[in-house]
Amino acid sequence: MLDNLDLSREVSKADYKEAKDQLELILPALQRKAKEMQVPVIIIFEGWSAAGKGTLINQLILPLDPRGFNVSSTLAPTVEETMRPFLWRFWNRIPASGRIAIFDRSWYRHVLSERMSGRLRGTELQQAYEDIRSFERQLTDGGYVIIKFFLHISKQEQKKRFSKLQGTAATKWRVTSDDLKQNKQYDKYLSALEDMLAESDSDYAPWTVVESHDQRFATLKIFNTVVSALESRMEKTQPVEKPKPTRGKKRSLPAALDASVLDTVDLSVEVDRETYDQRIKKRQARLRELEHEIYVKRLPVVLVYEGWDAAGKGGNIRRVTQNLDPRGYEVVPIAAPNDIERAHHYLWRFWTQIPKAGHIAIFDRSWYGRVLVERVEGFCSEHEWKRAFREINEMEHHLTNFGTVLLKFWLHIDSEEQLRRFKEREQLEHKKWKITEEDWRNRDRWDTYKTAVEEMLFRTSTPHAPWTIVESNCKWFARLKVLDTVIEAIEKSLPKG
Secondary structure, three states: OHHHOOOOOOOOHHHHHHHHHHHHHHHHHHHHHHHHOOOOEEEEEEEOOOOOHHHHHHHHHOOOOHHHEEEEEOOOOOHHHHOOOOOHHHHOOOOOOOOEEEEEOOOHHHHHHHHHHOOOOHHHHHHHHHHHHHHHHHHHHOOOEEEEEEEEOOHHHHHHHHHHHHOOOOOHHHOOHHHHHHHHOHHHHHHHHHHHHHHHOOOOOOEEEEEOOOHHHHHHHHHHHHHHHHHHHHHHOOOOOOOOOOOOOOOOOOHHHOOOOHHHOOOOOOOOHHHHHHHHHHHHHHHHHHHHHHHHHOOOEEEEEEEOOOOOHHHHHHHHHOOOOHHHEEEEEOOOOOHHHHOOOOOHHHHOOOOOOOOEEEEEOOHHHHHOHHHHHOOOOHHHHHHHHHHHHHHHHHHHHOOOEEEEEEEEOOHHHHHHHHHHHHHOHHHHHHOOHHHHHHHHOHHHHHHHHHHHHHHHOOOOOOEEEEEOOOHHHHHHHHHHHHHHHHHHHOOOO
């Protein structure tokens, strides 16, 4: 495809000035419109070294309000960034609603640089592309506009520009050994770039290849593409669907869910206090040993706790962490999103908490809120929570592909046990703070929540991230089961030798 482009295309100075003057009035108006409509925008600049990315980015931002955008230059990942999935650092930098983020190189650096170095190939390369496609689809489904530019120049033009830069002391430093290697291996890079464009071009995030020999032509093409994309997005924007609570509704389930998973759980299992006291200390001591091993072997661990109100999540987490080195783990309590979190994609606040390799993150509630409380209470639309099943599976697959040990626990109790614990909390002074009116309201919707839980377990229990249902009528049994599950999974995942 790139070989067939006409790189001789150019624009006269007079035509350029006339067109650019008009576009420089339209673009800031669209920026204001995007802010008003709370539309987040991502603009990506990829291309050959010396293709003019910096110059063209500068041309694009000059007419914009600088308070409404930020420019990020993507360099080689830091040590901190290499300890997390490669998309983590970009999830951290996606813009809030109404803002524009411009990337001078982006997540595509990973697939190109790693491929050319030989560290990413075959199945792993294809999985990286799949992660990128999922990432971009999740963002655009969440209302983001993604505009992707690839700046193309010929081998001869690139060599000429390198020579010009090297001829001046002030710019000589800009030409690196990697740049010269790219020109020398131009055809090899061209093949990789062709694959990159083909693998990641989509209707929701298409590539625009910019013929960049003539700066005036390239500038106008970029301006026109951004204006067209934003105008198209503004025209398509419809009034936000008002979510409707599902309370009181009896929702029909897929045929595969007719048989309840939760109803088959044996909640009568228990252990006595003596057995519990003996086993818990041994399990905690072993987990402390494993915490040191995962640090040395750089194994990331994520534990997700979901469950009924009063199922014992807090107490269970305390027993998991009781004997751990506090420098090696973090408990992440998840409440309703704040204003900053609501201004981003709903998964953003969870990605920012993903632990680096060698550490443990424990989520007290998690991204499953979208398909549980947000679904039941009507905080998101039906289309959004249904889409979330796929998005969550994609997110978890990306984590486990990186090597993360991901364990998901549903702490299950029956309605009678919940009622007993609610009443106990009301009667005990040191537990009164745990029971709220919201807990009682949620209890009234037990059947509705159960429907949501059943579907969540069915749609998001995958081979790489299965759910573990924890029988929690007996808290002692539940604590031991979680510890046993965590220990077994970490032992199985630690590199041998």
